[in-house]
Amino acid sequence: MADKILKKADLGKLIESVTGKGGRFVAPTTDSRQIVFKKVKSAEEIATDYILARNSFKEFLFPQTEVVAEFTLGKDTVDMRGVEVHAPQTVIFGARPCEAASLKGMHALFTWDFIDEFYTKREDNTVVVTVGCTKADDACFCTTVNLSPASTEGADVYLREAGESYTVEAITDKGKKFVEAHAAVFGSGSVKADPLVMPEKIANIDLAKVSERLKDKTHYDDKVWPKLTRKCIGCGACTFVCPTCRCFDIVDEGTAFEGERRKNWDSCQYDTFTLHASGHNPREHQHQRWRNRFMCKFNFFPEKFSGKGCVGCGRCVRVCPVRLDITEVMEEFSK
């Protein structure tokens, strides 16, 4: 039986087909000496030889900074105005199966006790096309968190490398519609997919045990936290590249009389994240902030939203200036 395929040579046509209808096409591309997700206009810009983009594609659903309202202050009045959600039709191409698995949790959070239209409207208009991995590095650990390059969770369309083509599998209805809408670009044929590269499961990690141990809050003041994480320098790089980190801060910017209200990425690794107006900080030390991030990944978040707190993409490990490896902490908590 002939399968649906996408010839790599036809990527340009797919981009045209998407952008021609007014959409944006986001793909991994080389910028400033590294691979990043960016809006692209032509197939030549797309990187093919990469493990994972440095940034996660979350910024196309949940931008680093966005205006959520505008205000004008009068003598006795405050005029607050909503703004249109900028939610163009978007195709995220070349995402990896690990990062796509973050979407379920993202959705759960942004629709939790309040529907955040700034997220949901973009999500509705976004098609995520993942490509199974044919390369991995020593920071990859998807298999350790029960995902793999073959996972289709969160993907609308799942591709696999097959020489000069991709095999195409539409996963969701949105994905099927996408393939139909651009039917002229997709072909059919019989191609053999290249083998996927499975990162080795880290032997001493047992995810169930990690969750179990974190449930018992007696670990809270355990000396193991400062011991393992004392080198953390408290930058927010790990949280900013993480596909599942989604904390934000609301700030007002402008002059004395008018301005805009913005939703900006925030990071639990900053000491100001929990600093109270009184001056008290419940997470005074860096290891407590680190513990919070780890708890969020493997305890609070999965329990509350049954989504994945960590997808094993390894971005935090790669980007960390002091190489604080989350899997080494997972190992400790698997004992």
Place this chain on the structure above:
Amino acid sequence: MEKTLRLKAKELLESGEVKVVIGYGWNRSKTRTTPVFITDPADVDTLVWNPLCVNNLSLYLTRKYKEIKALGRPAIVAKGCDIRNIVVLITEGQFKREDVFIIGMTCNGTVYKQDLWKGELTPNIMPTKCHNCDVRNPHVTDFVVGEKSTFTPPEVPTGMVYDKVKDLDSKSQSERWAFWVKEFSRCVKCYACRQVCPLCYCERCITEKNMPQWIETSAHPRGNLSWNLTRAMHLVGRCTFCGECERSCPVNIPLNLINQKMIGVVKEAFDFKSGYDEKTHPPMIVFSPDDKENFIK
């Protein structure tokens, strides 16, 4: 060298002369080095020394690390370039010379970023600072590990950073402006550059002061520019060109260009290079009656 280092660390911890040795160790897969804090003499074999030891560990001596301070008197494994930062911290009154035991490592250079390591240190993977290093034999130490280096830096500093600074200097103001606006546009305001900098030791950074908000926290062009300019200005006459900020930047902003430019300006105006003598104060924090500027008198 590792053997000597470990022996010294053991001796220091056993005698109680220091309570913690701040050094480098391997990650699990032994592909990258990572900072380690050795408090038990039995753990000294964790310490390693190789060209992957890029981190400037003097960061952990600053006041931000109260928990490390609480461990007791530290010994630090430091390259000459790291020692320059320790010297600046001493001149700025952050601690006294005797508060830290400096294990100086003679150094033949490190890699620019650890990911570049393919098993051999070649000139093309070394940062500009290493090619022009005049402290391969560490200059302020309590103990030195390693054979004396015979390397002499070139008379006129060379390398990518200097070339690029020269290139930028030759451009018009508007071109330079366009260059930096583009570079800063990638900034995600993660503040890794600040957090990794041993000289950014303020407990409350100006970016965190929000009554009023001096620097907008948004990662838009105005916010990014004000942050990056402020960071640069606060390091004038202090920065030692250790390069940690650029190494840590997740979006590859060429911060070394700014740092080196500032260093050049300070050198020209005050004939001063930071981090060589713990008894000389940096030009921005001293008043001298023979200052050549009249307005200050």
